[in-house]
Amino acid sequence: MGPVSVARVHIDVMLKDEILxxxxxxxxxxxxxxxxxxxxEVRVGKHIxxxxxDADDLDRRVEAMxxxxxxxxxxxxxxxxxx
Amino acid sequence: MRxxxxxxxxxxxxxxxxxxxxxxxxxxxxxxxGDADLAGVDAVVLPGGFSHGDYLRTxxxxxxxxxxGAIRDFAGRGGxxxxxxxxxxxxxxxxxxxxxxxxxxxxxxxxRPQHIRVEAGSVWTAGVAPGTVLAIPIKHGEGRYxxxxxxxxxxxxxxxxxxxxxxxxxxxxxxxxxxxxxxAGVTNREGNVAGLMPHPEHAVxxxxxxxxxxxxxxxxxxxxxx
Numbered sequence: 137m138g139p140v141s142v143a144r145v146h147i148d149v150m151l152k153d154e155i156l157x158x159x160x161x162x163x164x165x166x167x168x169x170x171x172x173x174x175x176x177e178v179r180v181g182k183h184i185x186x187x188x189x190d191a192d193d194l195d196r197r198v199e200a201m202x203x204x205x206x207x208x209x210x211x212x213x214x215x216x217x218x219x
Numbered sequence: 220m221r222x223x224x225x226x227x228x229x230x231x232x233x234x235x236x237x238x239x240x241x242x243x244x245x246x247x248x249x250x251x252x253g254d255a256d257l258a259g260v261d262a263v264v265l266p267g268g269f270s271h272g273d274y275l276r277t278x279x280x281x282x283x284x285x286x287x288g289a290i291r292d293f294a295g296r297g298g299x300x301x302x303x304x305x306x307x308x309x310x311x312x313x314x315x316x317x318x319x320x321x322x323x324x325x326x327x328x329x330x331r332p333q334h335i336r337v338e339a340g341s342v343w344t345a346g347v348a349p350g351t352v353l354a355i356p357i358k359h360g361e362g363r364y365x366x367x368x369x370x371x372x373x374x375x376x377x378x379x380x381x382x383x384x385x386x387x388x389x390x391x392x393x394x395x396x397x398x399x400x401x402x403a404g405v406t407n408r409e410g411n412v413a414g415l416m417p418h419p420e421h422a423v424x425x426x427x428x429x430x431x432x433x434x435x436x437x438x439x440x441x442x443x444x445x
Contacts, residue, residue, distance in 0.1 A: 151321075155365060156397065158326045205283075208276055208312065210319040211365055 143190040144219035145198050149207045150181035182206075194218065220245040220440060223260035225290075225306075227252040227270035227281045232303065232420060236266040239420035243437050252284040262299040262439060263290055265306025267358075267418060277320060277361050278308035287313055299342045299439055300412045304359055307404070307414030316405055316414045317377065318366035323359070324397025330358035332428060333395060333417055335380040335403045336387050341410040344379060345438040352387045353380075353431035355417035357395060362416040364398035364405070372405060379404035379413055 151157050157179050164178040184206055188197070198216055207214040222240045224247055226233045237247035248260050252270075257263060271280035281287070287309070294300050294315055302310040310316040323329060337344050337351045347353075372378055381401040384393045389401045396416075404415035419432030 154367075155321065156324060156363070158322055158324050158397075162326060205275070205279065208279070208319055210311070211321060 141190040142187050143194055145186045145188060145194075145216055146219060147184040147186065147198070147202055147206055147214055147216040148181055149184065149202070149212050149214045150179060151211060152213055155211050221248050221258075221260045222246070222440075223248045223250040223257050223263045225250045225252060225263065225265050225286055227268065227284060227305075227309075229270045229272055230266050230268035230305070232267035232305075232418065235418075236264050236303070236420040239423045239432065239436055240264070242423045243433060243440055245440050250286060252281065252286050255285045255289055257286075257289050257293055262301070263293060264420075265290075265300070265302040265309050266420070267304030267306060270305055270309065273305075273361075276308075276312065277305060278310075278312040281305075281309045282312040291315065294407070294412045297409065297411050301343050301436075301439065302412075302414040303418055303420060304362070304416055307416055308361065310412060310414050315412050316407055317372065318364055318405065320361055320416070321363045321365050322361050323363050323395075328358070328360040329362070329395045331356065331395070333357040333403075334383050334385050334387075334393070335417055336383040336389060337380050338373070338378045339376045339406065339410075341379055341406045341413050343406075343413040343415075343435055343439045346441060347434050347438055350387065351434075352383060352385065353434060354385075354422065354429040355419055355431055355435075356421050356429070357417045359396070359416060362396040362398065364396075364402045364416070366399055366402070366405075369400040369402060372402075373400070375408065376410070377406050377408065378402055379406050379415060380417075
């Protein structure tokens, strides 16, 4: 039996567009004071890195863990990529 | 009359909740998050605090505690469950209550006396007339209630209380955290599961500034005993 292949999965969790993001707003207000002009909007989210045994059902497992724990579907959406 | 109070790792209002239960003449029963049964209690309180460090999202990890399976069954049989503050967050994460609680609009942790107007009947407010204004303290950093259809929630009788001015006026000035429609607490459709951001367990002794918390907790005791 060969070694188990491990996939590195990057999962991004963001508040849905319609949910107020006060952290993003605070950054949005801070940037111009540092001289960064032209900033239209800032949204803050989470970037989660998971190393996980690779297999055919990787997508299904990642989507299930994101849906059940990593994101709250009431207020957040997620996307991911496998490295 | 036995009321269970669950302690999660990071709960900090569990002792106050048990004390409030005792002040009201019921028997507090300490429950542990790792317990898979509720020791035959008549009602359950999930207290405030910072369960599991509030890592990931408030209540997100606590939701998977063994005790939550027992609470889901208990609630499904009509058992009264009240979540206060972090307990409210846990019940939302567990989808036992609608909506979610997010970072305060002002980003600041808010700790202060607060007035709320009781809106709807539930076992937890039985005997408190809708429109009654109560003084109950708040203390939270993530209490901004979010729901896509707050009017439908109100029409279904699921809005338990709203943040208001001392005279009962519900407006933006009286909203401490940006909650949609000033919502401070909600119930499930059946009314037996309730969540409240303010802390009634901190308002049961005149020495602490208000005894209005007794009206919420006491109503529940009366209705469960009845």
